[in-house]
Amino acid sequence: MTESALEYMTRLGRAAREASRHIARASTGQKNRALLAIAAALDAARPALAAANAQDMAAGRANGLEPALLDRLELTPARINGMLEGLRQVAALPDPVGAVRDLSYRPSGIQVGKMRVPLGVVGIIYESRPNVTIDAASLCLKSGNATILRGGSEAIHSNRAIARCIEQGLAAVELPAAVVQVVDTTDRAAVGALISMPEYVDIIVPRGGRGLIERISREARVPVIKHLDGICHVYVSAYADLPKAQRIAFQAKTYRYGICGAMETLLVSEVVADAFLPAMAAQFREKGVELRGCERTCDIVDVQAATEQDWATEYLAPILAIKVVDDLDAAIEHINHYGSHHTDAIVTDHQGEGRRFLAEVDSASVMLNAPTCFADGFEYGLGAEIGISTDKLHARGPVGLEGLTCEKYIVIGDGQLRGESNH
Amino acid sequence: MTESALEYMTRLGRAAREASRHIARASTGQKNRALLAIAAALDAARPALAAANAQDMAAGRANGLEPALLDRLELTPARINGMLEGLRQVAALPDPVGAVRDLSYRPSGIQVGKMRVPLGVVGIIYESRPNVTIDAASLCLKSGNATILRGGSEAIHSNRAIARCIEQGLAAVELPAAVVQVVDTTDRAAVGALISMPEYVDIIVPRGGRGLIERISREARVPVIKHLDGICHVYVSAYADLPKAQRIAFQAKTYRYGICGAMETLLVSEVVADAFLPAMAAQFREKGVELRGCERTCDIVDVQAATEQDWATEYLAPILAIKVVDDLDAAIEHINHYGSHHTDAIVTDHQGEGRRFLAEVDSASVMLNAPTCFADGFEYGLGAEIGISTDKLHARGPVGLEGLTCEKYIVIGDGQLRGESNH
Numbered sequence: 085m086t087e088s089a090l091e092y093m094t095r096l097g098r099a100a101r102e103a104s105r106h107i108a109r110a111s112t113g114q115k116n117r118a119l120l121a122i123a124a125a126l127d128a129a130r131p132a133l134a135a136a137n138a139q140d141m142a143a144g145r146a147n148g149l150e151p152a153l154l155d156r157l158e159l160t161p162a163r164i165n166g167m168l169e170g171l172r173q174v175a176a177l178p179d180p181v182g183a184v185r186d187l188s189y190r191p192s193g194i195q196v197g198k199m200r201v202p203l204g205v206v207g208i209i210y211e212s213r214p215n216v217t218i219d220a221a222s223l224c225l226k227s228g229n230a231t232i233l234r235g236g237s238e239a240i241h242s243n244r245a246i247a248r249c250i251e252q253g254l255a256a257v258e259l260p261a262a263v264v265q266v267v268d269t270t271d272r273a274a275v276g277a278l279i280s281m282p283e284y285v286d287i288i289v290p291r292g293g294r295g296l297i298e299r300i301s302r303e304a305r306v307p308v309i310k311h312l313d314g315i316c317h318v319y320v321s322a323y324a325d326l327p328k329a330q331r332i333a334f335q336a337k338t339y340r341y342g343i344c345g346a347m348e349t350l351l352v353s354e355v356v357a358d359a360f361l362p363a364m365a366a367q368f369r370e371k372g373v374e375l376r377g378c379e380r381t382c383d384i385v386d387v388q389a390a391t392e393q394d395w396a397t398e399y400l401a402p403i404l405a406i407k408v409v410d411d412l413d414a415a416i417e418h419i420n421h422y423g424s425h426h427t428d429a430i431v432t433d434h435q436g437e438g439r440r441f442l443a444e445v446d447s448a449s450v451m452l453n454a455p456t457c458f459a460d461g462f463e464y465g466l467g468a469e470i471g472i473s474t475d476k477l478h479a480r481g482p483v484g485l486e487g488l489t490c491e492k493y494i495v496i497g498d499g500q501l502r503g504e505s506n507h
Numbered sequence: 508m509t510e511s512a513l514e515y516m517t518r519l520g521r522a523a524r525e526a527s528r529h530i531a532r533a534s535t536g537q538k539n540r541a542l543l544a545i546a547a548a549l550d551a552a553r554p555a556l557a558a559a560n561a562q563d564m565a566a567g568r569a570n571g572l573e574p575a576l577l578d579r580l581e582l583t584p585a586r587i588n589g590m591l592e593g594l595r596q597v598a599a600l601p602d603p604v605g606a607v608r609d610l611s612y613r614p615s616g617i618q619v620g621k622m623r624v625p626l627g628v629v630g631i632i633y634e635s636r637p638n639v640t641i642d643a644a645s646l647c648l649k650s651g652n653a654t655i656l657r658g659g660s661e662a663i664h665s666n667r668a669i670a671r672c673i674e675q676g677l678a679a680v681e682l683p684a685a686v687v688q689v690v691d692t693t694d695r696a697a698v699g700a701l702i703s704m705p706e707y708v709d710i711i712v713p714r715g716g717r718g719l720i721e722r723i724s725r726e727a728r729v730p731v732i733k734h735l736d737g738i739c740h741v742y743v744s745a746y747a748d749l750p751k752a753q754r755i756a757f758q759a760k761t762y763r764y765g766i767c768g769a770m771e772t773l774l775v776s777e778v779v780a781d782a783f784l785p786a787m788a789a790q791f792r793e794k795g796v797e798l799r800g801c802e803r804t805c806d807i808v809d810v811q812a813a814t815e816q817d818w819a820t821e822y823l824a825p826i827l828a829i830k831v832v833d834d835l836d837a838a839i840e841h842i843n844h845y846g847s848h849h850t851d852a853i854v855t856d857h858q859g860e861g862r863r864f865l866a867e868v869d870s871a872s873v874m875l876n877a878p879t880c881f882a883d884g885f886e887y888g889l890g891a892e893i894g895i896s897t898d899k900l901h902a903r904g905p906v907g908l909e910g911l912t913c914e915k916y917i918v919i920g921d922g923q924l925r926g927e928s929n930h
Contacts, residue, residue: 105843105867108867108869109863109866109867182866188888190886190887190888192881192886194877194881194886196886196887196888199865199866199873201866201869203899203900204869204899286899287900307900325922328921328922331922331924332922332924335924335925339925339926420528429918438919440532442622442917442919443531443532443605443622443624444528444531444532446531446624446627446915447915448915448916449915449916449917449918450622450915450916450917450918451917451918451919451920452917452918452919452920453919453920453921453922453923454617454918454919454920454922454923455924455925457925458615458617458918458920458925459916459918463613463615463617463619463925464613464619464916464918465611465613465619476626476627476709476913477626477710477730477900477901477913478900478901480913480914480915480916481915481916482916490899490900490903491903492869492870492871492872492873492903492904493871493872493873493882493887493903493904493905494865494872494873494874494875495852495872495873495874495875495877495881495882495887496861496865496874496875496876496877497874497875497876497877497881498751498876499748499751499754499755499876499877500876500877501754501755501758501878502758502762502878502880502881502883502886503762
C-alpha cells in the first residue's frame, strides 16, 4: 500500500462524515436491528475470532507482552459472551436521538425548544482490549454517530475479525459500512491524523492509561472527553453516624483499589476524630491498607506521617491518606484545592451540611452518605459508559449515550415574522 | 508598575478563582441585590462616566478612530439607561444555579440526579463598547460565575469608571470585589495571558469581529464559546405556501443585513421556482438587494450568475445568492455542505418534510416556517445572550445564563453500599 497514514485516515474521515448523515437519521428500530445483527455475526464467527485472537496472543507472547496485557488481549468464550450481552443491552436502552424538550410558545407566536441529535463522528482510541471495539461501537451506533475505532496494535488481528462481523451486521440492515470503521493499520501516525481532523471528527474519546490520555489531550485539535485523575475524598462530619461512616469509607477505599472512584483521602471532623479513627484504622490495617496521616491523625492513631504530596496523589493502591479537619468549610476547601473534581462524598446526618456539600464541592459527582465507588455509568442508570469526564464543558461524570449527543434549537412557526405580534 | 502583564493577569486569575467559590454559593437574592446596587451606582455616577467617556472619545478622535467605532465607544445617556435596564432585566431572570433534575432511585437504593452549577471563572474579551462591560458582567454574576473582563483599549477610561460602579455594587451586598474584575491595562499581552490560564479560567467568550474571534480560538488553551460564520439558508419547498414563503424569505434577508442570523442563500424547489422567483426577485430588487443566481435561477429571473464562492459566503450585506434545487434531499445536502451550522429554515406545509428538515439539518438552530433572523437570545426566551455558539459541544445556538453553567451528578444515599441490595 503506497497510501500514507494521513491519506488513509483522511479517507476514513471523509467516509465517516458521509456515513454520519445516514446513521443520524436511522430509526431506532434499524439501529437496534444492526446491534442484534452484529451480535449474531459475532456468535457465528467464534472460530474465526478464536483463530485471529490466537495470532495476536502468539505474537504478544513472542514480543514479551506483560501477563496483565496478555490477559486483556485474550478473547475467551466468556468475553465473547460478554460482547453479545453488551450489544443486546445497548439495543434495549432508550434512544436519546430526536428527543425534544421545553418546546414552548414565545410572545412572537413561534415555538422554541431543543432537540437532541448525534454529535456526528466519534473517534475512539484505546489499548489492546478487543472487547472495547464492540463496547464503543455499540454506544456510538445507538446514539446515531459514525465511529472510527483505533485499538492497540497488539490486537490488530482480533480487531480485524471483529470488524468483519460489524460490517456483516451493518450490511444486514442496509446501513453503510462506514458507520463503524476499524482502523486497519498499526502505523502510529494514524492516531496523530485521527486527532487532527476537526472537519471529519467531532470528538475523541481516549480509553486507557494516563499516559495515552495525556498525550491525546495535549495533541488533539478535536475536543476530547477525558478524565486524568481520580483523587476522591470521603468527609466524615461531626454529625456522621460513625458506624455508617466506617462502612462507607471502608468500601470507598476497598471496593476495588484500581478504579478511578476509589477514595484516596479520608477527611475527618476533629469533633469525631477520637471516636472514629481507632476502629476505622484497625479495619483498614486488617485489610492491609497502608495509612498515612496528618499530624492530628498521628496523635490519635499510630500511622506514618503524610506529606504535602500525599494530599495530591491518586494511589490506585491499598494506601490511604487521612486528615483531621476543623469543620465542613475546611473539608470543602481541602477537596476543591487538592481534589481532581472527580467524585467526593460526605457522611453526615445533618441536612444543612449535606445541602452545602452537594452544592459547593466542585466535582463531577458529589455524594451524600454513599461511597465514592458508586461513580459508574451502570450504577447511575446510564446502561453503559463510554468513559468518565472530569471536564466541566459538555459531559461531566460518567458518559453514556446522552454524552454522545448534543442539543440544537428548533423553532416552529407558521409564518410569524420578527417584531410583529401574531395573535 | 514593574509587574508584567503575565504577573498581573495571574494575580487577577487567582483572585477570580478564589472569588468564584463565593459567588457560586451566593443566594439568588444576594446576586439580584448586587445587580440592582450596580445599577444604582451607575445611575449616581453619570457625571463621572460622562467625563471618563469624554476622555476616551477625545483620544479616539485624536487617533483617527473610524466614525462607526467612535459611535460604539460613546456612552450616551440613552446607553447608560440601557445598561441600567439590562441589569434590572437580568435580576428578574430565573436563577439557573442549583436546579436539580432527574433525581431518581436506582436499584441499589441510592438516588442519582443532576445539579446545575456555575462554570467557575469566565473570561470575556471584547472591543471598545463600554456597555458590553455591564452586559457581560451581569450575566456572569447572575449565573454564579466570577468574571474577568478585557475590553478594547480605546475604552479604558470608560471601563475604569464602570468598574468602580461595579465594585461599589458588590461591596454594598458584601460580595468580594474579585467577583467582577475589569482588566486595567491596555497591554495586549494581557489577552494572551487570559486565554492561557486553564487553572484560573474555565471558559473564554470573545465578543467582536471575526478577526478577534479567530485569533482567540486559535491561541486559547481554555475552551472558547464562539461562532465564526452565519451562512444561513431558507429553503422554499414544493409544498410551501408561496406568499408566506415570500414574507419569510424577505424578512430573513432584510430584517438587518449585518446580523449573523441573516439569510445569505435562498434555496427554491424546482417545482415552485417558476411561480415563486419572479415576484420574490422583484421585491428584493425594489429593496436594493443584489441577487446572484444559479443557472436555473438565471433561466427564470434576470440576475447575475453566482459562482461556487457565493454558496460559501457570509455577505452581511444586501446581497443574496439564490439556487434552485431538485428536492428536500438536495436542499439538506446543500445546507449541510455549504452552511456554517448556524441557523437554517424551511418553508413548507408538508408535515413530513418539516419533520425531516428539523431532524436532519445539522445546525445550531433549525426553523420551520419562520425567518432565520429569529435566531436571538431574547426571541428564544433566554432573556439575554452572552453570545451565539456554532460549536456542538457544551452550548449550541444563543447562549444565555444556562450556557454559563454546567451540570454535575449528585448521589444521595443513606449508607447504601455498592453491590448490596438495601431494601
